[in-house]
Amino acid sequence: MAAMLEISDLVGGYGSVQILNGASLKVETGQIAALLGGNGTGKSTLLKATSGLIKPWAGTITFDGERIDGLRPDTIVRRGLVQVTQGKEAFPAMTVEENLKLGAYVVRSRARMAAALERVYGYFPVLKDKRRQLSGTLSGGQLQMVCIGRGLMSSPKMIMLDEPSAALAPQVVMEIFRTIHRISRDGMTVLMVEQNVRMALLLAAYGYVIKDGVIHLEGPADKMIHDDNVRLSYLGGTVANREARL
Ligand SMILES: Nc1ncnc2c1ncn2[C@@H]1O[C@H](COP(=O)(O)OP(=O)(O)OP(=O)(O)O)[C@@H](O)[C@H]1O
Numbered sequence: 625m626a627a628m629l630e631i632s633d634l635v636g637g638y639g640s641v642q643i644l645n646g647a648s649l650k651v652e653t654g655q656i657a658a659l660l661g662g663n664g665t666g667k668s669t670l671l672k673a674t675s676g677l678i679k680p681w682a683g684t685i686t687f688d689g690e691r692i693d694g695l696r697p698d699t700i701v702r703r704g705l706v707q708v709t710q711g712k713e714a715f716p717a718m719t720v721e722e723n724l725k726l727g728a729y730v731v732r733s734r735a736r737m738a739a740a741l742e743r744v745y746g747y748f749p750v751l752k753d754k755r756r757q758l759s760g761t762l763s764g765g766q767l768q769m770v771c772i773g774r775g776l777m778s779s780p781k782m783i784m785l786d787e788p789s790a791a792l793a794p795q796v797v798m799e800i801f802r803t804i805h806r807i808s809r810d811g812m813t814v815l816m817v818e819q820n821v822r823m824a825l826l827l828a829a830y831g832y833v834i835k836d837g838v839i840h841l842e843g844p845a846d847k848m849i850h851d852d853n854v855r856l857s858y859l860g861g862t863v864a865n866r867e868a869r870l
């Protein structure tokens with residue numbers, strides 16, 4: 625299998641503060657990979673450096689066979705790599721459909737825009753019902769759906785999700801994870817940052833743990849879920865509940 629995304633020795637940060645200290649990871653084509661780690665360890669920074677929202681200081685990022693490090697975020701979106709940022713950011717005074725369409729700024733044809741909208745509504749039917757509603761009136765779960773849907777609007781090859789299940793009710797978390805599973809089954813490559821370690825490892829094929837801006841642990845997700853270091857640090861020391869499998 626060829627890697628869709630390969631990050632090598634990535635260094636970066638904000639101003640003069642270095643956060644990423646040589647992080648390397650790889651996401652195979654069609655795979656879901658999970659990026660785990662404690663608060664402030666550099667997970668979001670790694671995604672932002674990959675999607676071009678911040679400029680990497682050193683290291684290489686290869687996406688779909690071509691170098692993308694240092695490119696502008698819109699160029700990276702055009703290449704087919706999209707990031708859904710942490711924190712469910714959407715414009716509250718715009719409708720659901722207007723917010724979704726913002727994700728299609730690289731799509732020129734109206735027919736392709738309409739097809740992309742229908743695909744998003746297929747994943748999130750509730751958004752179709754609420755398409756003319758202002759985004760400010762949505763629940764947290766629906767807002768997260770808008771953010772993921774907006775990311776899908778440019779029909780990317782790969783999507784990076786930053787804590788898609790954060791601060792959502794348990795049933796909504798399940799719904800979001802099931803939809804990520806569907807999106808992956810339909811052919812999308814996924815890199816997902818998650819605090820919900822157990823769910824992330826049940827969904828993903830491969831896991832990475834970042835600590836102090838470097839990858840500290842990695843492995844196949846089904847091995848990692850039984851790994852004592854991961855269990856003790858991130859799974860509360862309990863045996864993984866296989867019943868929770870999607
Ligand atoms: N825009 C910024 N300017 C300066 N420092 C920042 C900025 N964003 C993040 N940081 C700092 O960089 C470090 C890593 O932050 P990052 O957001 O990558 O962590 P994270 O692993 O995503 O954590 P969380 O689980 O809280 O989302 C933290 O110390 C944070 O305070």
Ligand SMILES: [Mg+2]
Nearest residue numbers: 667668669710
């Ligand atoms: Mg973060």
